[in-house]
Amino acid sequence: MFKQILYAHWKASHLVLLPLTLAAFALPMYSASHFSVTDFDVSSGFFPALAIVAGFAMAATAWQWDQQGKQIYAMSLPIHGWEYALLRMAAGSVALMVPVAALWLGSSASAIAASPPAGVVAYPHSLSLRFLNASVVAYAGWFALFSGRQRHQLIFAGGVLAFFVLSTLLASTFGIVDLSQKLLEFLLSSPGPFEVFTGSWRLLDV
Amino acid sequence: MFSLKLSQFRIPGFLLLFATTASSQSLDELQHRLSAQQARLSIALEAKQIADSMRLENSPVSTFKVGPISVMSAESQIEVVRSLVEEVWQDFEAVVGQPLPTFQFGFFFEKSGQSGEAIYMPPEGWMRLRVDPTDRNSSMREIRNAIGGQLTLSLPSELREFISNVPLPIERSPNWRKLYSTIVMTPSIAARDCYQGGNEACWAAVGASAEGFDWRTLYSTTDLQGLVRTRYQTSMARGPGWYGGNFEELRAKYDDCLNSHERGGCISLIDRRGRPVDTPFGFDIRADLFHVALEQGGRGAYRRALDADESDIKTILAAVSELDADVLMEEWRTNIIDERSSRSRNPLKSTALSGFWLGVFGLIAIRRGRWS
Known part of the structure; x- marks a missing residue:
C-alpha cells in the first residue's frame, strides 16, 4: 500500500521536486562563495526559506489529487482514514529526502572545495541535519493544516491573522502585553516548533 | 531636605565664588569653572523638579546611603528601592573591593509604587533610567548599568578610551x-x-x-x-x-x-x-x-x-x-x-525537538483529517 501511495506522491510532486533539488544542491555553493567576514550573512537566510518552501510543496502535493478527486480514491481503499493520512504523510517525508540529500551532497562538495581561514570550520553534516529537521517540521506543519477541510483552513488562517492584528492594536492602544509577540517568541524559541529555523545556518562558520 | 542640598547651587553663592577667584585665575579657567557650575546647577534644578513632583503626589521624600551611593526615594517605596540598590551594590562591592573613591550620585525614583523613571546623577550631567519597582530584574539591570557606568567614568582617561566607556560589569559575560x-x-x-x-x-x-x-x-x-x-x-x-x-x-x-x-x-x-x-x-x-x-x-x-x-x-x-x-x-x-570550541554546534537537541513536533503535527493531521 505504501509503495503505491509513494508512487502516487512521486507522480504528483516530481515536477516541483526537480527545481527544489537543484536549489538545494546549489545553495551551499552559493553560501560558501559568499562567505563574508561580517557577522550578517544573507545567503544563510535562504536555507530556512528553502526548507519552508520544500515542506509546503510536499504537503500541498500530498493532498492535491485527493482534493481534485473529492476524496473518492481515499474512501475506496480498505484502510482507516487515519492509516491513509499516516501513509500519505510518510510518503511525503520520503519524497522530501530528495532535496535534503541534494543539500548534503552540495554542502559536502562545497566544504571540500572551500579554503576557509584558520579558525573557520565547514559544517556540511550539521547543516544538512538542520535542513532535514527544518524541512520535516515545515512539511508536518503544512500537512496538518492541509489535512483539514478547505473551510477549516480558511477559518484557521483568518483566525491567526485576526489574532495578530487585534493583539497588536490592543497593545498599542491600551499599552497591554502584546500577545502576538509572546506567541511568536514561543514559536521561534526552544522548545517552540519553529526554533529550528532560527540560529546560524552558515556552511562555513566559527 | 532637598532644599538643603540645593543651597550650594544658589546664585548669590555662585557669583561670590566667581568674584573671589577672578583675580587669581585666567579667563579660560574661569569660563571652564563657570560652565561646570552651570551644569551642576541645572542638574540640581532638574533633581529638585523630580523631588517636587514626588511631593505633589503626597509622598514624602527620603534620602539614604548605600555604600558610596546617595539614594533619594519616595518614602512609600523606600524599602523596595533600598533593597534594589543594596543588592546591586553588594555585587559590585564584592568585585571592586575597598576603599573606593567617593561617588556623589543619587537615584530619584519617580511616581511611587508605579513604573516610572529615576534620575541618575553622575558627576557630569544626568541621565534618566527606566525603573519599575514591580519589575525587579529590569530595575536592577538599569541600576547595575548606572553604577557600572560610574565606575568606568572614574577610571583614568587612557583606560576609559581603551574600553570606549563600556560600563563595568559585575561579572564578565562575553558574547x-x-x-x-x-x-x-x-x-x-x-x-x-x-x-x-x-x-x-x-x-x-x-x-x-x-x-x-x-x-x-x-x-x-x-x-x-x-x-x-x-x-x-x-x-x-x-x-x-x-x-x-x-x-x-x-x-x-x-x-x-x-x-x-x-x-x-x-x-x-x-x-x-x-x-x-x-x-x-x-x-x-x-x-x-x-x-x-x-x-x-x-x-x-x-x-x-x-x-x-x-x-x-x-x-x-x-x-x-x-x-x-x-x-x-x-x-x-x-x-x-x-x-568557543566547547560551544560549537550540537544539532542533537534540535533534532529531538523536531521529532517531537513532527509527532504533534502528525497527530493533528490524523485526528483532524477528513475521515476522523
Missing part, C-alpha cells in the same frame, strides 16, 4: 561567538597572528603594542584593498556627479589599488579619506580584555586601575591583573578559543 568571530575573521595580519598564538600581535591588534599603534603595519595588501573597497564603495557607485571634479583621477587610483597589489597606492587612498583606521580589534575585545585583567587581579584590581598613572595600556593592564602582560594576553586568548 563568546562574537569575540571568537572577531579574532578569527578580522582582516588584519595582527588578528591572524593573534589567533595563531602571537601575544605581541594581540597587543598590536588592540592598539597597545610596545612600538605604538601604526595601522599601516597591521594590514596585508589584501586587507588594505578590503579597507579601500569599504571606504570608497559608495563614492565609486555614485560616480562623478556626486563626487566632483577629480573623480576620474580617484577612480584610476582606486582601480590601481584593487588590481595592482601596490600597498603605497592603497595607503594613500586611505589617508586621503581622512577617517583614521581603528585598531583591528574593536572596543568589545578591548573591554573584554580589561574585564579579564580585573577578574585575574581579584578584589584589589579595580583600585589598582584607578591608581594607574602609566600612559601605556599594556603596563596598566598587567598591573591591574598582577600578571605579566603576555601571560594575561595568553590567558584571555586561550579562554576565548577554548570556550
Whole structure:
C-alpha cells in the first residue's frame, strides 16, 4: 500500500521536486562563495526559506489529487482514514529526502572545495541535519493544516491573522502585553516548533 | 531636605565664588569653572523638579546611603528601592573591593509604587533610567548599568578610551561567538597572528603594542584593498556627479589599488579619506580584555586601575591583573578559543525537538483529517 501511495506522491510532486533539488544542491555553493567576514550573512537566510518552501510543496502535493478527486480514491481503499493520512504523510517525508540529500551532497562538495581561514570550520553534516529537521517540521506543519477541510483552513488562517492584528492594536492602544509577540517568541524559541529555523545556518562558520 | 542640598547651587553663592577667584585665575579657567557650575546647577534644578513632583503626589521624600551611593526615594517605596540598590551594590562591592573613591550620585525614583523613571546623577550631567519597582530584574539591570557606568567614568582617561566607556560589569559575560568571530575573521595580519598564538600581535591588534599603534603595519595588501573597497564603495557607485571634479583621477587610483597589489597606492587612498583606521580589534575585545585583567587581579584590581598613572595600556593592564602582560594576553586568548570550541554546534537537541513536533503535527493531521 505504501509503495503505491509513494508512487502516487512521486507522480504528483516530481515536477516541483526537480527545481527544489537543484536549489538545494546549489545553495551551499552559493553560501560558501559568499562567505563574508561580517557577522550578517544573507545567503544563510535562504536555507530556512528553502526548507519552508520544500515542506509546503510536499504537503500541498500530498493532498492535491485527493482534493481534485473529492476524496473518492481515499474512501475506496480498505484502510482507516487515519492509516491513509499516516501513509500519505510518510510518503511525503520520503519524497522530501530528495532535496535534503541534494543539500548534503552540495554542502559536502562545497566544504571540500572551500579554503576557509584558520579558525573557520565547514559544517556540511550539521547543516544538512538542520535542513532535514527544518524541512520535516515545515512539511508536518503544512500537512496538518492541509489535512483539514478547505473551510477549516480558511477559518484557521483568518483566525491567526485576526489574532495578530487585534493583539497588536490592543497593545498599542491600551499599552497591554502584546500577545502576538509572546506567541511568536514561543514559536521561534526552544522548545517552540519553529526554533529550528532560527540560529546560524552558515556552511562555513566559527 | 532637598532644599538643603540645593543651597550650594544658589546664585548669590555662585557669583561670590566667581568674584573671589577672578583675580587669581585666567579667563579660560574661569569660563571652564563657570560652565561646570552651570551644569551642576541645572542638574540640581532638574533633581529638585523630580523631588517636587514626588511631593505633589503626597509622598514624602527620603534620602539614604548605600555604600558610596546617595539614594533619594519616595518614602512609600523606600524599602523596595533600598533593597534594589543594596543588592546591586553588594555585587559590585564584592568585585571592586575597598576603599573606593567617593561617588556623589543619587537615584530619584519617580511616581511611587508605579513604573516610572529615576534620575541618575553622575558627576557630569544626568541621565534618566527606566525603573519599575514591580519589575525587579529590569530595575536592577538599569541600576547595575548606572553604577557600572560610574565606575568606568572614574577610571583614568587612557583606560576609559581603551574600553570606549563600556560600563563595568559585575561579572564578565562575553558574547563568546562574537569575540571568537572577531579574532578569527578580522582582516588584519595582527588578528591572524593573534589567533595563531602571537601575544605581541594581540597587543598590536588592540592598539597597545610596545612600538605604538601604526595601522599601516597591521594590514596585508589584501586587507588594505578590503579597507579601500569599504571606504570608497559608495563614492565609486555614485560616480562623478556626486563626487566632483577629480573623480576620474580617484577612480584610476582606486582601480590601481584593487588590481595592482601596490600597498603605497592603497595607503594613500586611505589617508586621503581622512577617517583614521581603528585598531583591528574593536572596543568589545578591548573591554573584554580589561574585564579579564580585573577578574585575574581579584578584589584589589579595580583600585589598582584607578591608581594607574602609566600612559601605556599594556603596563596598566598587567598591573591591574598582577600578571605579566603576555601571560594575561595568553590567558584571555586561550579562554576565548577554548570556550568557543566547547560551544560549537550540537544539532542533537534540535533534532529531538523536531521529532517531537513532527509527532504533534502528525497527530493533528490524523485526528483532524477528513475521515476522523
